[in-house]
Amino acid sequence: MGQVKAVFCPRCGRTGDSTLYQESCESCGSVLEVAMNLSGLGPKERDTLLASPERGLFRWWPFLPLANRACVVSLGEGDTPLLSAGRLGARLGFERLYLKNDTLLPTGSLKDRSNAIGISKALELGVPLVAVASTGNAAASVSAYAAAAGLRSVILLPEGTAPGKVAQAAAHGAEIVAIKGDFDHTARLFAAAVREFGWYACMSNNPYRNEGKKSYAYELWMQLGGEVPQWLIHPTAGGLGLIATWKGFNELYALGWVDRLPRMLAAQAAACAPIVEAYRNGASDVQPVSAKETIAESIRVGYPKSLGWRAIRDIRESRGSAVALEEAEISEARALLARHAGIYAEPAGAISLAAAVRLRQEGLIGRNDLTVCMITGHGLKQPEIQGHDTSLPSPIEPDLESLRRRLDQEHADVR
Ligand SMILES: Cc1ncc(COP(=O)(O)O)c(C=O)c1O
Numbered sequence: 184m185g186q187v188k189a190v191f192c193p194r195c196g197r198t199g200d201s202t203l204y205q206e207s208c209e210s211c212g213s214v215l216e217v218a219m220n221l222s223g224l225g226p227k228e229r230d231t232l233l234a235s236p237e238r239g240l241f242r243w244w245p246f247l248p249l250a251n252r253a254c255v256v257s258l259g260e261g262d263t264p265l266l267s268a269g270r271l272g273a274r275l276g277f278e279r280l281y282l283k284n285d286t287l288l289p290t291g292s293l294k295d296r297s298n299a300i301g302i303s304k305a306l307e308l309g310v311p312l313v314a315v316a317s318t319g320n321a322a323a324s325v326s327a328y329a330a331a332a333g334l335r336s337v338i339l340l341p342e343g344t345a346p347g348k349v350a351q352a353a354a355h356g357a358e359i360v361a362i363k364g365d366f367d368h369t370a371r372l373f374a375a376a377v378r379e380f381g382w383y384a385c386m387s388n389n390p391y392r393n394e395g396k397k398s399y400a401y402e403l404w405m406q407l408g409g410e411v412p413q414w415l416i417h418p419t420a421g422g423l424g425l426i427a428t429w430k431g432f433n434e435l436y437a438l439g440w441v442d443r444l445p446r447m448l449a450a451q452a453a454a455c456a457p458i459v460e461a462y463r464n465g466a467s468d469v470q471p472v473s474a475k476e477t478i479a480e481s482i483r484v485g486y487p488k489s490l491g492w493r494a495i496r497d498i499r500e501s502r503g504s505a506v507a508l509e510e511a512e513i514s515e516a517r518a519l520l521a522r523h524a525g526i527y528a529e530p531a532g533a534i535s536l537a538a539a540v541r542l543r544q545e546g547l548i549g550r551n552d553l554t555v556c557m558i559t560g561h562g563l564k565q566p567e568i569q570g571h572d573t574s575l576p577s578p579i580e581p582d583l584e585s586l587r588r589r590l591d592q593e594h595a596d597v598r
Pocket of ligand 1: 292293318320321419420422423424425481529531532559560
C-alpha cells in the first residue's frame with residue numbers, strides 16, 4: 184500500500200496533518216506537498232513492479248498517496264506510448280528523440296494522470312462534490328472521473344474556452360459556469376468559491392492529486408529500460424507536470440533505481456510565459472503577466488501562483504531551461520507531429536516539440552542527447568485554429584471523371 188510519510192510545506196517546512204485534506208500551509212499559504220514513505224522498496228519490490236501484469240497508473244501503487252484500493256477510480260489511464268520519432272527526429276537533427284503520446288489518455292490530455300488520483304482521494308475522503316477552474320482540459324477530465332465515481336462536478340471555465348473541451352465536460356454531466364475574462368479571472372473567483380463553499384478542489388493546490396503526474400517518471404524509466412532522458416520537455420502552464428515528473432525521478436534516484444536525473448525544460452507560449460520570464464530574470468518566484476492570445480490556449484495561464492516558484496526551482500536544480508515559443512513555431516510543431524509522426528495534438532500539447540526544434544538549432548540539445556517531448560493534449564479538442572482550414576472541400580460528382588479533374592487541379596502528385 185502507498186504510505187504517506189508526511190504532508191509538509193515545501194516552502195517553510197511546516198508539517199500538515201496527513202489524515203486531513205488540507206491545501207495550503209497554515210504559516211505561509213504555500214501549496215502543501217506529500218512525502219511518501221518508500222523505505223520498504225528494495226530490488227525485490229522493483230522487480231515485482233516491473234514484472235507486474237497490472238497496466239496503467241495504479242500499477243505504481245507504492246508511490247501513490249492512496250490508502251484504499253476499493254476507492255480507486257480508473258478509466259485506464261497511464262502507459263501511454265513512448266514513440267521513437269525516428270523519421271521526424273532525423274529531419275530535425277536528433278538521433279534519439281522520443282514522443283510521450285499523452286493524447287491517448289482517456290479524456291485526451293495529461294490531466295487524467297492527476298485526476299485519477301484526485302478523484303480516488305475524493306472517494307476516500309467521502310466528499311460529495313468536486314470542483315475545478317480550468318482552461319478546458321482539466322474540466323473534461325475532472326467531469327469524466329467524477330461521472331465514473333458518481334460524484335457531482337462543478338466546473339468554472341473562462342469565456343471563449345474551446346467548444347470541444349466544453350462539449351466533453353457537458354457530456355459527462357458537469358455543472359458548468361462560464362466566467363468573463365481570461366483564466367486568471369476564473370482562477371481568482373474559484374479560490375474565493377472554495378473558501379466560501381468548502382469545495383474539494385481538483386487543482387494544482389490539491390497535494391494528493393498532484394502526485395498523479397509523477398507517473399510520467401516511472402513510465403519513462405520503464406519504457407526506456409532503466410535509462411533516463413537527458414532532456415525532458417514539458418508544455419507548462421501552472422508547472423505541475425514539470426515538478427511532478429522531476430519529483431518522480433528524484434524518488435527513483437533516492438531508491439537507487441536510476442543513476443542520474445533528467446534536465447527539465449519548460450515550454451511556454453511567448454504570448455504568456457511567466458515561468459520563462461522569471462527563470463530568465465533569475466527570480467525565485469513568478470510575477471503575473473497579462474496573457475495575450477495564443478493558439479496554445481490550454482497553457483495560457485498568466486499567473487501560476489501556486490506552483491510557479493517550484494517549477495523555477497526545479498528547472499534550476501535540474502540544470503534545465505525554459506523557453507518561450509512564437510505562434511509560428513507552435514503551429515509548425517503541431518504540423519510536424521501530424522504529418523511526420525502521425526500524432527494529432529492540440530497546439531499546447533505540441534509546444535514541447537517546438538522547444539526541441541529551437542533548442543536543437545541553438546545547440547543546447549546535442550544531436551545524440553536522449554530527448555523526450557511530452558505531447559500532452561489531443562488535436563480533436565481544438566481542431567479550429569486560426570489560419571487552419573477545417574472545412575471540407577466542395578464536393579464533386581461521384582464519378583471517375585470528376586475525381587480525375589479534381590486530382591489534376593489540386594493533387595497532381597497523388598496518382
Ligand atoms: C494540453 C496541456 N499541456 C500541458 C499543460 C500543462 O500543465 P501544468 O504545467 O499546469 O502541469 C496543460 C494544462 O492545462 C494542458 O492542458
